[in-house]
Amino acid sequence: MFKSNRGQLSIFLGITLVLVMGMLAFIVNIGLFVKAKINLQNSVDAAAYAGAAVQARQLSNIAYLNWEMRNNYKEWMFKYYVLGQLGSLRVSPDPNGPFPLARSLAASENQVDFTLKTLQPVAGLNIGGGFESNGGLAFDHYNMPSICVHNSTATDICPQYIIPGLPRFPAIGVAGISEVHEAAVSELVSIKALNCSVRSKENFTAALSWAYGAGMANVPPTIPALYAADRPGAWPRSVEMAMRMRNLEMIVNLPPHDGPITYANARTLPTEAGNTFALNERPYKAFISAYKNLSGGKYKESGDDELSAQFKLYELAPEPYITTKDTLSGFLIPSDASFPGTSGKLVLHKQYLDLQAMPLNLATMFTTFTTATNELGGGIRSEGTCAISKTAMPVPGFILGFVKNPQVMTYYAVKGESKFIGLFSPFRGTTNEDGVTLTAYAAAKPFGGRVGPKLFSFTGNNTTVSVRKSDSGSRRSLPYVYGLKIGFADSTFKPGAPIPVSSTFWINSFDQQATLGGVPSIAGQHISFGIPNLLYDYTSNINRHTQTTVVSSTDTVADILPKSLITDQSRENLGLYDPEQYKLLKNSLAPEVINGSSYTSSLILDGIVKARRATRYDAVNYLIPDYMHTGSTLQSSPPVVTQSEPALAGTHNVMRYQIFAPLVGENLLYKTLEEIQNIVGEYITTMAPAVEVYEKSLLEVAQNIYALRTTGLSDTTSSAETIHAKVTTGDWRPELLNEANCKTDIASKFWYFFQTQTTVKKCGVEPLQSMMTQFIDAQRQGDKQYFFNTEYFTGNETEGAIDQNLLLTGYFPGPRQGVAISSSGNNLMGSPLGLSNNTVYNSRRNYYSTKFFRLAMVIQGSAGMINEPTLREELLQSPIIEEDIPKPILNLIKREDVPGDYFLDF
Numbered sequence: 001m002f003k004s005n006r007g008q009l010s011i012f013l014g015i016t017l018v019l020v021m022g023m024l025a026f027i028v029n030i031g032l033f034v035k036a037k038i039n040l041q042n043s044v045d046a047a048a049y050a051g052a053a054v055q056a057r058q059l060s061n062i063a064y065l066n067w068e069m070r071n072n073y074k075e076w077m078f079k080y081y082v083l084g085q086l087g088s089l090r091v092s093p094d095p096n097g098p099f100p101l102a103r104s105l106a107a108s109e110n111q112v113d114f115t116l117k118t119l120q121p122v123a124g125l126n127i128g129g130g131f132e133s134n135g136g137l138a139f140d141h142y143n144m145p146s147i148c149v150h151n152s153t154a155t156d157i158c159p160q161y162i163i164p165g166l167p168r169f170p171a172i173g174v175a176g177i178s179e180v181h182e183a184a185v186s187e188l189v190s191i192k193a194l195n196c197s198v199r200s201k202e203n204f205t206a207a208l209s210w211a212y213g214a215g216m217a218n219v220p221p222t223i224p225a226l227y228a229a230d231r232p233g234a235w236p237r238s239v240e241m242a243m244r245m246r247n248l249e250m251i252v253n254l255p256p257h258d259g260p261i262t263y264a265n266a267r268t269l270p271t272e273a274g275n276t277f278a279l280n281e282r283p284y285k286a287f288i289s290a291y292k293n294l295s296g297g298k299y300k301e302s303g304d305d306e307l308s309a310q311f312k313l314y315e316l317a318p319e320p321y322i323t324t325k326d327t328l329s330g331f332l333i334p335s336d337a338s339f340p341g342t343s344g345k346l347v348l349h350k351q352y353l354d355l356q357a358m359p360l361n362l363a364t365m366f367t368t369f370t371t372a373t374n375e376l377g378g379g380i381r382s383e384g385t386c387a388i389s390k391t392a393m394p395v396p397g398f399i400l401g402f403v404k405n406p407q408v409m410t411y412y413a414v415k416g417e418s419k420f421i422g423l424f425s426p427f428r429g430t431t432n433e434d435g436v437t438l439t440a441y442a443a444a445k446p447f448g449g450r451v452g453p454k455l456f457s458f459t460g461n462n463t464t465v466s467v468r469k470s471d472s473g474s475r476r477s478l479p480y481v482y483g484l485k486i487g488f489a490d491s492t493f494k495p496g497a498p499i500p501v502s503s504t505f506w507i508n509s510f511d512q513q514a515t516l517g518g519v520p521s522i523a524g525q526h527i528s529f530g531i532p533n534l535l536y537d538y539t540s541n542i543n544r545h546t547q548t549t550v551v552s553s554t555d556t557v558a559d560i561l562p563k564s565l566i567t568d569q570s571r572e573n574l575g576l577y578d579p580e581q582y583k584l585l586k587n588s589l590a591p592e593v594i595n596g597s598s599y600t601s602s603l604i605l606d607g608i609v610k611a612r613r614a615t616r617y618d619a620v621n622y623l624i625p626d627y628m629h630t631g632s633t634l635q636s637s638p639p640v641v642t643q644s645e646p647a648l649a650g651t652h653n654v655m656r657y658q659i660f661a662p663l664v665g666e667n668l669l670y671k672t673l674e675e676i677q678n679i680v681g682e683y684i685t686t687m688a689p690a691v692e693v694y695e696k697s698l699l700e701v702a703q704n705i706y707a708l709r710t711t712g713l714s715d716t717t718s719s720a721e722t723i724h725a726k727v728t729t730g731d732w733r734p735e736l737l738n739e740a741n742c743k744t745d746i747a748s749k750f751w752y753f754f755q756t757q758t759t760v761k762k763c764g765v766e767p768l769q770s771m772m773t774q775f776i777d778a779q780r781q782g783d784k785q786y787f788f789n790t791e792y793f794t795g796n797e798t799e800g801a802i803d804q805n806l807l808l809t810g811y812f813p814g815p816r817q818g819v820a821i822s823s824s825g826n827n828l829m830g831s832p833l834g835l836s837n838n839t840v841y842n843s844r845r846n847y848y849s850t851k852f853f854r855l856a857m858v859i860q861g862s863a864g865m866i867n868e869p870t871l872r873e874e875l876l877q878s879p880i881i882e883e884d885i886p887k888p889i890l891n892l893i894k895r896e897d898v899p900g901d902y903f904l905d906f
């Protein structure tokens with residue numbers, strides 16, 4: 001009995017030891033699995049953050065380029081409102097003279113006065129005015145700027161509304177003397193008429209080059225103000241930057257990688273993108289960041305660490321926002337364009353970013369002088385009289401900039417997957433492919449955005465641009481476009497009236513169907529034009545521009561209204577009609593230019609660059625490049641890249657720099673110059689309806705002038721034919737120019753300029769298609785193929801520059817940087833520029849930093865999805881504009897793409 005009990009303790013100890021070892025192995029294994037899961041989650045978090053950080057840098061480039069599009073517009077407005085008025089707003093030392101000192105600003109302190117003056121105005125003259133049978137002189141009814149280039153001659157006729165003719169008295173009947181007198185008067189009249197014609201041509205050249213020039217103009221040295229013609233015009237530059245913007249958008253929207261990204265295929269991503277590494281920067285850096293955060297040490301290189309060896313990263317695909325090329329979201333994107341390296345995925349299917357263009361139909365005015373003959377009574381005639389009219393230079397489809405569609409959210413979501421065996425794993429086999437599959441999810445996003453601001457509303461199913469307003473009466477659009485209300489009851493042209501005189505040509509508040517712009521190719525769209533304007537900077541009167549207007553709540557646009565009496569005060573006071581705004585822009589010129597005593601090409605160029613400077617308005621509404629911190633080698637890095645070449649000749653305090661914004665390349669939206677030419681050609685073709693409106697309006701003006709020949713004052717046929725060559729036939733479509741019979745009328749020149757697809761220059765007119773081909777070809781040479789080259793004014797504060805330390809950077813500030821906590825718990829930051837004591841700017845939307853968020857917020861149908869109104873920060877904006885009320889996010893992730901409920905915890 002005693003002997004049979006021997007060894008029981010050993011058996012018990014053995015059993016206990018097995019249990020203890022098993023429990024120890026279980027605990028160790030669970031710990032290793034937990035550690036591996038934590039390791040995997042950390043690496044996936046790093047991948048999401050890295051991918052979103054790439055998106056942030058890409059969005060910064062987009063924001064920088066969008067600011068440059070505003071600078072392009074500022075330069076155009078500087079040329080139009082300042083350079084174009086140097087002759088008209090010339091200052092005289094005599095304060096009581098015809099051009100007193102106050103004339104450079106306004107007759108009143110509340111507005112800038114662009115009306116031309118007559119030396120002998122007829123008080124109380126009714127609208128219709130013009131050249132009366134009794135020789136009375138009319139006055140300028142419309143307060144709008146008109147380009148008139150003073151060619152440095154002794155007499156400046158730009159400020160005068162009436163250029164008197166030479167009197168021809170009846171013959172005195174003395175043999176020999178009468179013939180000599182008549183010959184001398186005829187010669188003087190001929191010279192005067194020729195001078196009026198030449199001046200009209202110079203004004204037309206200035207308006208055309210500033211709007212459409214390719215920057216290669218050969219300008220006569222006698223016209224200093226036209227030296228600015230050697231810079232690209234506003235329209236070609238806006239088209240170029242818009243195409244660069246579409247390339248940047250395509251890079252952001254690169255579809256998620258098909259299948260898993262592994263260590264083997266990740267290394268090929270940079271080479272697959274060719275010279276445009278930024279195209280694959282997001283998936284490459286996401287994987288590398290995740291891989292480097294995985295454990296494994298030296299075993300990673302040999303492949304002996306199963307977690308890193310089996311690691312796979314999946315980019316979770318948002319549901320694409322599908323648009324078409326005939327919308328503001330698809331404008332300038334070819335309908336068949338696909339992403340490189342994908343199975344035909346279309347660029348119009350946007351998964352991360354949707355940029356909406358803001359094309360406007362604008363028209364600048366230039367002064368035309370038409371020779372006329374008037375009866376003065378008593379058998380005396382005045383010959384060679386220059387009848388002045390402000391003539392429109394239409395610029396349809398001018399792209400003011402882009403805004404980010406808030407319904408397409410930019411974010412980055414990934415899934416990481418690997419297999420883990422563990423030290424005592426029962427699943428251990430002969431290869432690392434055995435083991436337990438671990439999964440982790442993560443999501444991050446660049447939050448905020450300064451791709452904007454949204455100055456206009458998008459209507460007509462995202463095809464048209466209209467006024468943007470709020471319930472409080474704010475009109476953000478009004479300082480940028482003025483309408484024109486024609487005052488003639490019969491809507492026919494009379495001497496001195498704007499050209500075109502048709503009320504249907506101009507945007508005005510009386511036409512509720514009129515839109516400010518949109519996609520030119522939309523059939524049936526009501527096309528009309530507005531006078532461009534600009535809100536340049538914040539001033540003491542800024543509230544008048546942002547919170548109150550001179551129009552009622554039902555008006556669609558602010559109008560330039562005609563004056564019935566010469567003593568009437570004009571009511572225009574928005575944008576550059578405000579004296580403070582105008583002085584800020586005009587003071588970009590050196591003092592000697594402002595005084596009109598001397599201006600040269602270098603002074604003009606210096607003024608243009610200074611006018612493009614960063615303003616306080618820019619600092620709040622746009623993302624301005626930081627030129628103080630450079631040196632990064634990333635193509636999509638936020639800091640700008642300074643160029644080695646010197647600053648522009650003749651300028652001071654100017655730095656040349658580059659922004660990564662590719663134009664043409666093998667893996668881009670536009671692969672060859674020919675593709676760009678096709679896009680531009682198609683763009684020009686789609687503007688044909690707008691050109692047709694202009695041509696028909698010119699014909700109407702010419703017919704009205706032609707009808708005046710029946711009054712017996714003079715034969716107006718030649719004057720009418722200077723407007724439209726086919727005035728007698730009634731055909732609005734001019735014939736194309738022919739060297740054998742050159743047409744000099746405005747209609748024929750503009751028709752050939754816009755509608756000709758040839759590259760042949762005829763009668764001194766080079767077609768727009770040819771100019772754009774040369775311009776785009778020049779912009780793709782050298783580093784310009786991938787970088788947009790521009791300049792930055794770096795002067796001190798006394799010269800109007802802003803301290804770089806006050807500019808808002810691309811990083812969201814914390815409490816140490818002045819963030820205040822509101823009563824609702826939301827961070828509101830007052831502007832560091834100190835713009836207003838009683839205005840708090842919510843700058844949260846202005847920053848491109850990166851943050852994590854719960855994946856559940858972007859999963860279709862999940863409880864915490866971002867479409868819940870309580871989760872949207874846009875409600876913090878005040879005053880709330882109706883279209884700013886949050887709408888559902890369109891690019892969410894399908895529920896079936898995230899199996900199980902793992903994402904609920906992340």
